[in-house]
Amino acid sequence: MKLNELSDNPGASKDRMRVGRGIGSGKGKTGGRGVKGQKARTGVAIKGFEGGQMPLHRRLPKRGFYNPFSTDYNEVNLGRIQQAVDAGKLDAAATVTQDALIAAGVLSKPRDGVKILGQGELKAKLAFEVAAASKSAVAAIEGAGGSVKLLAGEQVSA
Structure with a gap:
């Protein structure tokens, strides 16, 4: 040719x-x-x-009204985090942060922080460093033997 x-x-x-x-x-x-x-x-x-x-x-x-100071959190339920731990994508010994959740495929992209919600069951003992958490999520995490550290002076919400 x-x-x-x-x-x-x-x-x-x-x-x-x-x-x-x-x-x-x-x-x-x-x-x-x-x-x-x-x-x-x-x-x-x-x-x-x-x-x-x-x-x-x-x-x-x-x-x-558009609030320029509003926060847009990535919301994650405890059941979804437990699925990632069971699948071996999330290390139970390491601290669970926003970067760790993105690396595990639980979150797709970073936003203004992570908020942990209490739906689902958590069996693993995990240490969280997140922007916010609901009261039910904190109770479930501490009930499983884990801990929650809130970043930048955020509050636990209902």
Whole structure:
């Protein structure tokens, strides 16, 4: 095979449609733009325009509030952590941190910290270093012989 013999598979590429080249072409006259008016011209950007009337998105009142200081925790239940320990992905002897949970595949990406929730059963004795934990999670962890250390002065929540 030579370079000048290379070609696409039959039907792999199509010629572009040449618009505005006569009625017989099928894309003549208006060139696929419909009929007359502003949208038939080039350079039109009229999304949300209502012909001079105040647009709906400006007539409606603004609502809500974005808190720039809010925290977005990774929430993990105790049952999910126990699954990772049983599968051998999480070392029971080491401290359980956000990085350890990501390495074990329990979490996909780091956020503002980890919050441990109390759903599920924990049998392993684990030491946690997390941003937050629910009261039921702390009770279950300490009941299994483990400990919880909260980072950056966070609180135990209900």
